[in-house]
Amino acid sequence: MRNYILISVLCLVLAGVIAGAYAQPSSPPTIQPLPLPDLENPAATYDGCLTLGREKPDRGLEFSGMWLGLGGGEPARHCQAVALIGLKEYGEAATRLEALVEESRESTVVRAGLLAQAGQAWLLADELERAYAVQTMALDLLPLIDDRRIEVLIDRAETLAASRNYWEALDDLNDVIAADPDNTDALAFRASAYRYLEAPELAMEDANRALKADPENVGALLERGNLHQINSEKMAARQDWLMAIQLAPESRAADIARANIEKLDVKVEVLQ
Structure with missing residues (x-):
């Protein structure tokens, strides 16, 4: 996995449980005060900030702002961007990540990871050209022989597919599978690209290959189902x-x- 991952926000639902007919209404949950950033242990502070950012993004944004004001620097800024992604402020998060890359003193590999995350945020914002541009920049920063390229290539293939550039997406997926033949997510994704390119035999071959390696690959199951439906195998x-x-x-x-x-089911009803 890449160093910096776009992490989906966990939706936490608080539900009151009525114990009986005469149960009293529960009191509202107490909001715990934010902990203070531990300036003596920046690594632990960073980990805690990222956890808040992805699980409780509003509090993560507040904490990262507090930390930044106390000199948290690049880690605090990255944490802010993660929280913004969690709040679905994708464009703002991507803009901040790009700015962080321009000013960062970290290694090229770390900056590539930040660009990859910015690319994912731009994709979520439906800014496909910007997503493609920063994903390409990330790939340019990574060595040609580097496992981290695989994740970025898959991301860029997703951007290309969203732009309906299926042949270009196929090129990136071919590169992934050449480097990692058992990458079941890439195989399932390539099956989808082949389907859009009206090559159902190749699509089915990839879907079956993915499911042989991982019978519980949900993407491959979905895609094989699509192919069965095309073949009238309901x-x-x-x-x-x-x-x-x-x-x-x-x-x-x-x-x-x-x-x-x-x-x-609707089609079956009509036929009946």
Whole structure:
């Protein structure tokens, strides 16, 4: 995995439980005061700040601002960007990450990681040209033989696919699979690209290859289900989609699988 990862925000839902018919309403939760940054232990402060940023981004933003005011420097600024991503302020987060790279004194590998994260934020902001540009800059900073290139290439392939540049996405995915033949996420992604390029046989080959290596790869299950549906193999499609939902019910892939099953059921009803 890359040094700096775009981390999805965990949605925490607080629900009151009624113990009985005469139970008293519970008191509102007490908000704990933020801890003070430990200036004597910046590594621990950084870890704690990132945890806040991804789990409670509003508090993470407050903590990182406090730390920055006390001289937290680059780590505090990075933590601010992580919190902004958690708050879905993707464009602002990406802008700050790019500015941090320009001013950073860290190694090229660390700066490449920051650029990769900025690229993901631009992608989430639907700023595809900017995402592609910074992802390419990240790749230019990384050595040609470096495992970290794999993650950035997959990210850039996602940006290219979102721009409907499927051939270019395929080039990046081919590079990933050449370096890491058992990368099941890249295989599932390449299967999707092949499907969009109307090469269903190659798509099915990649989907099956991914599932042979990892039978619980949700992306590959979703994609193979799509391919079965194209081939009018409705039962097989439903089976793969249901498995994807069972394995990762809260995932984006599961949402797509549910929608696909609903469409399949509507078509069956019409035929009946």
